Amino acid sequence: MIHTNTLNHSNFNPMDKYPDGYIPKIAYHMTQGNVDKVEYFWKKQTETYGHITSEQCYKIYQLVTA
DSSP states (O other): OOOTTOOOGGGOOHHHHOTTTTHHHHHHHHHHTOHHHHHHHHHHHHHHHOSOOHHHHHHHHHHHHO
16 A cells, blocks of 8 residues: 555655744753753754855854844
8 A cells, every 4th residue: 555645755745834943942052051952053063954055154144144
């Protein structure tokens, strides 16, 4: 039996579900002073989505200063 709603992992793009990746988590933990968590999610972001761009850094800044 074939299930049509089965996720095709070869075509799965994590950006589809989380368009900002770990950026919101990075910003949140910055506001909380959780340096270890910031470093952890920064690493996860770069491993999953590539290097953090200047636009993403600005997004973090906006979230932290909001």
